[in-house]
Amino acid sequence: MIHVEIHGTHMPIKKDGADESDKKKWRRMDPLYLLRMALANKLRSKHWRYAHGAKTKWMAAAETHSKVSGTPIKGSAIVVVEYALPGGCDIDAPVKVLLDAYQGVLFESGDDKDIESLVLRRHKPVRNKLQPQVHIYAYSKESEIDEARRRATGAFDSIHPYQPISECHAEP
DSSP states (O other): OEEEEEEOOOOOOGGGTOOHHHHHHHHHHOHHHHHHHHHHHHHHOSSHHHHHHHHHHHHHHHHHHEEEEEOOBOSSEEEEEEEEOSSOOOTTHHHHHHHHHHHHHHBTTSOGGGEEEEEEEEEOOBTTTBOOEEEEEEEETTTOHHHHHHHHHHHHSOOOTTSOHHHHTOOO
16 A cells, blocks of 8 residues: 655735735645646646646655655555645546656556545545545555545544544544
8 A cells, every 4th residue: 555645734824914925825835735736727728738747746745745654556546535625626626647646656557547436525624623635545456445445434434524634534
């Protein structure tokens, strides 16, 4: 099994004493904000340079700010993606960008064509309660089917909105 986690923060607000320079710095550094910009530019841009520039910034931030544990999957894989992103994006919107960014890390072949099953779970981040975050779990279909089944089943369970994703689905 391999687990990739990316943590972000909510945008600074005036109530916290933030000013415009804090927001600009946050926009350049927060990996999940950059992910959202890569999604928006990829889906809405009319010129490939805008989409490519946003994706390049996202990939650099993702590499810097992600934590990877485990070993890459060889052969057919079952992937569970859980995320809490601000804004109301479609449930499938972040999947392509996330899997493109991490296919070289998740799969021994370096290609996400090895995914046989994909489970998605969207959570709603709440300021001061649930921070924006992404978790990607990949399991070998041949040797880790039971662990994958437990993780996928947990993705369907309802959770308390104030718990971080990692606490809601702790390994048994």
